[in-house]
Amino acid sequence: MRVEDLREQVRAELAAVDPSLAADPIEVDRQVRELATFLLSNAEDQVNAAIQKAETSPGPHDRDLWLRRAERLRQGALALQAALDELGSAPAGSDVSPSGPGPITELAHAAPRQPQDNPQLGAYTPHKSVAASRDP
Numbered sequence: 001m002r003v004e005d006l007r008e009q010v011r012a013e014l015a016a017v018d019p020s021l022a023a024d025p026i027e028v029d030r031q032v033r034e035l036a037t038f039l040l041s042n043a044e045d046q047v048n049a050a051i052q053k054a055e056t057s058p059g060p061h062d063r064d065l066w067l068r069r070a071e072r073l074r075q076g077a078l079a080l081q082a083a084l085d086e087l088g089s090a091p092a093g094s095d096v097s098p099s100g101p102g103p104i105t106e107l108a109h110a111a112p113r114q115p116q117d118n119p120q121l122g123a124y125t126p127h128k129s130v131a132a133s134r135d136p
Contacts, residue, residue: 001076003083006032033087036080043077 010031014022021027047070054066 001079001083003032003086006035006083010035029087033084036084036087040077040080040084043073043080047073047077 007028010028011022014028014031050066050070050073054063054070057063057066
C-alpha cells in the first residue's frame with residue numbers, strides 16, 4: 001500500500017467527519033500513521049495464523065491457498081511498514097509513536113512456505129512463534 005493511497009483513503013474519511021481536517025496535511029499524515037500502526041499491530045499474528053491454517057489443512061490445494069494468503073498478508077504488512085517509513089517520525093507532541101522496525105520487520109526475511117509442495121513459493125523458514133509451537 002502506497003502512502004498516497006493511504007492519504008486518499010484518510011482524506012475521504014476525514015471529509016465525511018470534518019472537511020476542514022481533510023484539508024490539513026499534518027492531520028492527514030497523523031491519521032495515516034495511526035491507521036498504518038493499527039493495521040500493523042496484528043499483521044504478524046495474521047500471517048502466522050494463515051501459516052498455521054495451511055499446516056492443518058487436509059489437502060494440498062487448501063494448504064497452497066493458505067500459504068498464498070499468508071504471503072499476501074506478509075507483503076501487505078511490509079508495504080504498510082514501508083509507508084510508515086516513508087512518512088517518517090510523527091511530529092513532536094503527536095499521539096502516534098514514530099515508525100521504526102517493528103515485529104513485521106522479521107517477516108521481511110521470511111520467504112514463502114513449502115517449496116517441495118509448490119516450487120513457485122520458494123524456500124521457507126518458519127517464524128519463531130510458529131517454530132516454537134511445534135516444539136514438544
